[in-house]
Amino acid sequence: QDAVLDGYASFYEMELQQSPSAFYDTVAALMTTDHQAVVDQLSIDPYELQRIRKVVIIGCGTSYHAGLVGRYLIEHLARIPVEVDVASEYRYRDPILDADTLVVGISQSGESLETITALRECVASGARTIAITNVIGSQLSRVADGVLYTRAGPEISVASTKTHLAQVGALGMLAIYLGELKGVLYPDEASRRRQELIAMAELLRATLDRQSQWRAGIGDYLSREHFFFIGRNLLYPVAMEGALKMKELSYIAAEAYPAGELKHGPIAMLDEQAVVVALLGDDRLHEKMLGNIEEVRARGATILAVATDGDAGPDELADIVLRVPKSEALWSPLLMVLPLQVMAGWMAQARGYDLDKPRNLAKTVTVE
Numbered sequence: 001q002d003a004v005l006d007g008y009a010s011f012y013e014m015e016l017q018q019s020p021s022a023f024y025d026t027v028a029a030l031m032t033t034d035h036q037a038v039v040d041q042l043s044i045d046p047y048e049l050q051r052i053r054k055v056v057i058i059g060c061g062t063s064y065h066a067g068l069v070g071r072y073l074i075e076h077l078a079r080i081p082v083e084v085d086v087a088s089e090y091r092y093r094d095p096i097l098d099a100d101t102l103v104v105g106i107s108q109s110g111e112s113l114e115t116i117t118a119l120r121e122c123v124a125s126g127a128r129t130i131a132i133t134n135v136i137g138s139q140l141s142r143v144a145d146g147v148l149y150t151r152a153g154p155e156i157s158v159a160s161t162k163t164h165l166a167q168v169g170a171l172g173m174l175a176i177y178l179g180e181l182k183g184v185l186y187p188d189e190a191s192r193r194r195q196e197l198i199a200m201a202e203l204l205r206a207t208l209d210r211q212s213q214w215r216a217g218i219g220d221y222l223s224r225e226h227f228f229f230i231g232r233n234l235l236y237p238v239a240m241e242g243a244l245k246m247k248e249l250s251y252i253a254a255e256a257y258p259a260g261e262l263k264h265g266p267i268a269m270l271d272e273q274a275v276v277v278a279l280l281g282d283d284r285l286h287e288k289m290l291g292n293i294e295e296v297r298a299r300g301a302t303i304l305a306v307a308t309d310g311d312a313g314p315d316e317l318a319d320i321v322l323r324v325p326k327s328e329a330l331w332s333p334l335l336m337v338l339p340l341q342v343m344a345g346w347m348a349q350a351r352g353y354d355l356d357k358p359r360n361l362a363k364t365v366t367v368e
């Protein structure tokens with residue numbers, strides 16, 4: 001195992017560091033060197049995809065969160081309405097599906113029972129279906145019409161890291177392809193978007209190189225017991241994933257909210273003991289988000305902001321600011337999730353927990 005771990009103390013830490021290559025390999029396999037789509041495993045006729053009027057994305061846990069990011073990508077780049085649900089709920093909603101609906105089932109393992117059974121029912125209802133999975137020949141890949149593989153390599157750690165990045169990369173590629181088919185993106189725009197996306201691999205690496213900067217100052221907060229994660233728009237699912245990582249590894253109460261919703265109830269829980277992790281994007285909601293941070297600051301909570309380089313907005317408001325490089329706002333979920341994954345590992349280590357064997361959890365859940 002030591003040889004496999006390549007000097008890392010856990011699979012969690014090792015796999016987190018493999019995120020840039022997991023992302024790159026996934027995205028690169030879905031495009032040519034001159035940035036055209038490669039969709040030979042999609043097995044759905046482009047004419048059929050052109051007719052799609054609704055996309056449904058289903059998954060569990062971290063895969064579900066990737067789907068929530070995917071919703072923004074597809075709605076923005078392809079202008080198709082997207083619904084996202086956890087697989088175990090979707091199945092029982094008596095879903096409305098037809099041949100003009102595309103259902104995307106996301107599962108790292110391709111073996112999560114709830115995602116497989118939900119997708120199987122979607123196939124029976126006549127919808128077009130795609131699996132996004134990391135395991136070639138997995139059950140999910142066999143149930144769906146077509147597959148987009150993530151190429152993250154084996155993921156051993158129960159808590160997912162690199163496959164989440166790879167899933168968002170695959171969803172980005174799907175969004176661009178649908179946008180091109182729908183005529184929302186001209187071919188040159190589609191290839192520019194693909195170039196932007198693959199260039200994110202370098203930024204992922206540059207972001208992970210900042211861990212010692214992030215660590216400075218964070219030590220004081222590792223023993224706190226109540227964390228809130230807030231974000232807006234594309235960064236709300238990132239907040240959800242940050243809270244999930246902390247729950248999975250540190251067993252502490254971590255909750256995620258869309259920042260605008262805090263004042264409708266959850267803000268009542270805030271006091272001096274709470275830490276609010278605020279994801280501040282470089283986007284049109286930047287000012288609104290600063291207003292939300294002021295609201296929580298006024299309640300005495302400690303504020304840990306994640307912001308991009310050069311953004312002075314959080315300087316006066318936050319107790320600590322973790323910086324990530326600037327990027328196209330649409331792809332910022334890829335960068336912002338990294339400090340949250342890293343921090344969740346530190347929290348668990350500070351409590352003496354085994355990062356690879358979180359209590360009560362299984363890597364793949366094959367019961368309902």
Ligand code: G6P
Nearest residue numbers: 061062063107108109112160362
């Ligand atoms: C389990 C794991 C999670 C994972 C989820 C979905 O609950 O503990 O880390 O996100 O299953 O797994 P899948 O293989 O379907 O992506």
